[in-house]
Amino acid sequence: MATAGKVIKCKAAICWGPKQPLSIEEIEVAPPKRHEVRVKIVATGVCRSDEHVISGALSNMKFPVILGHEAAGIVESVGEGVTDLKPGDKVIPLFVPQCGECRCCKNPDSNLCYENDIGKYNGVMRDKTTRFTCRGKPIHNFISTSTFTEYTVLDDIAVAKIHPDAPLEKVCLIGCGFSTGYGSAVNTGKVKPGSTCAVFGLGGVGLSVVIGCKVAGASRIIGIDLNNDKFARAKECGATECINPKDYDAPIHEVLAKMTDDGVDYAFEVIGNTSVMTSAFSSTHFGCGKAVIVGLAPSSAKLTIDPLEVLTGRTLTGAVFGGWKSKDNVPKLVRDYLDKKFNLDPLITHYMPFEKINEGFDLLCKGESIRTVLTFT
Numbered sequence: 411m412a413t414a415g416k417v418i419k420c421k422a423a424i425c426w427g428p429k430q431p432l433s434i435e436e437i438e439v440a441p442p443k444r445h446e447v448r449v450k451i452v453a454t455g456v457c458r459s460d461e462h463v464i465s466g467a468l469s470n471m472k473f474p475v476i477l478g479h480e481a482a483g484i485v486e487s488v489g490e491g492v493t494d495l496k497p498g499d500k501v502i503p504l505f506v507p508q509c510g511e512c513r514c515c516k517n518p519d520s521n522l523c524y525e526n527d528i529g530k531y532n533g534v535m536r537d538k539t540t541r542f543t544c545r546g547k548p549i550h551n552f553i554s555t556s557t558f559t560e561y562t563v564l565d566d567i568a569v570a571k572i573h574p575d576a577p578l579e580k581v582c583l584i585g586c587g588f589s590t591g592y593g594s595a596v597n598t599g600k601v602k603p604g605s606t607c608a609v610f611g612l613g614g615v616g617l618s619v620v621i622g623c624k625v626a627g628a629s630r631i632i633g634i635d636l637n638n639d640k641f642a643r644a645k646e647c648g649a650t651e652c653i654n655p656k657d658y659d660a661p662i663h664e665v666l667a668k669m670t671d672d673g674v675d676y677a678f679e680v681i682g683n684t685s686v687m688t689s690a691f692s693s694t695h696f697g698c699g700k701a702v703i704v705g706l707a708p709s710s711a712k713l714t715i716d717p718l719e720v721l722t723g724r725t726l727t728g729a730v731f732g733g734w735k736s737k738d739n740v741p742k743l744v745r746d747y748l749d750k751k752f753n754l755d756p757l758i759t760h761y762m763p764f765e766k767i768n769e770g771f772d773l774l775c776k777g778e779s780i781r782t783v784l785t786f787t
């Protein structure tokens with residue numbers, strides 16, 4: 411490509427600090443260094459985890475930063491030493507990388523590569539520098555990805571090559587929301603056929619948990635949300651019934667216990683609210699229930715549970731990115747999508763040009779969207 415080896419000037423949304431709108435600016439994107447690739451982003455989703463940074467819920471973030479982590483694009487150029495990717499390849503950035511060499515990567519039961527930047531938020535590439543500048547200032551990366559920009563640079567362990575037929579404006583959801591929810595049911599929860607599941611929070615990730623529970627053969631899937639507008643879509647995805655905690659005087663775990671002969675087999679918290687995590691845990695059966703934390707709680711939050719509730723046989727677990735080893739599984743998930751194993755359409759409520767990114771976040775905050783997909787024209 412004519413741009414290979416050169417600095418690219420392009421549009422990006424900069425988060426200069428918390429509690430302010432993202433600012434569309436011209437940035438410079440340096441060429442990829444060794445074991446890096448530069449990618450042209452084609453489509454990127456608006457996820458709640460980005461909004462947690464904008465709202466200030468994640469306190470140890472480095473600013474300024476280019477957010478965005480759910481995306482799909484095309485390789486523009488590759489640095490030295492990159493063997494599995496070439497210009498023109500369709501790719502999905504991986505917010506949980508897979509180096510293949512660390513203790514987690516070598517353990518078949520873990521997907522949390524040591525090279526991840528979740529929770530630490532150092533905001534740099536593996537070589538501890540960044541490829542972005544704006545108005546002469548270096549701009550930080552966000553969780554190995556940074557996709558709210560026309561071009562980004564990724565470590566090669568944080569990008570997966572996908573099938574050339576994949577529609578990028580749909581499979582971008584496989585970069586976060588879909589895979590996280592779906593994997594939380596099939597990998598982390600290991601939902602069994604015939605079981606009863608409760609899903610707390612019916613946003614894009616929660617609906618993907620519902621889809622996963624259905625694919626796993628659950629016979630009852632109870633959706634729980636404070637917003638009744640989320641129920642029709644949840645049923646379309648496979649929820650067998652939906653309830654709103656506001657409609658009951660009793661605590662929701664007691665309501666669920668009555669509905670399910672002493673508690674559900676699996677409960678998923680897909681909001682990021684620690685008191686809901688406690689009630690999701692209490693909603694599971696006392697002798698054999700399993701609760702899965704999917705939601706990302708504010709940095710300062712602490713979870714309170716009654717140890718007796720664990721002692722009697724309940725399990726509490728969680729995972730990022732649905733437990734998928736990312737580089738191995740993202741291409742497979744894309745193939746499963748192309749084979750029509752699941753549908754992403756119910757998760758996408760809006761498409762918008764990238765410049766309208768702040769509108770995308772407004773819709774999410776007002777509860778009016780599931781996923782808004784931003785596209786570059």
Ligand code: PAD
Nearest residue numbers: 458459611612613614615635636680681682705706730731
């Ligand atoms: P979302 O905001 O679209 O959905 C959250 C839903 O929860 C909304 O429908 C709300 O109405 C509902 N809700 C809010 N409070 C309550 C409550 N007290 N009781 C019942 N319902 C409530 O978010 P999302 O689906 O994009 O993301 C959900 C969470 O998952 C969020 O915390 C996000 O940061 C996290 C996440 N985790 C990972 C991961 O790897 N674990 C990946 C992506 C997102």
Ligand code: ZN
Nearest residue numbers: 457459586587
């Ligand atoms: Zn996300």
Ligand code: ZN
Nearest residue numbers: 509512515523
């Ligand atoms: Zn690793």
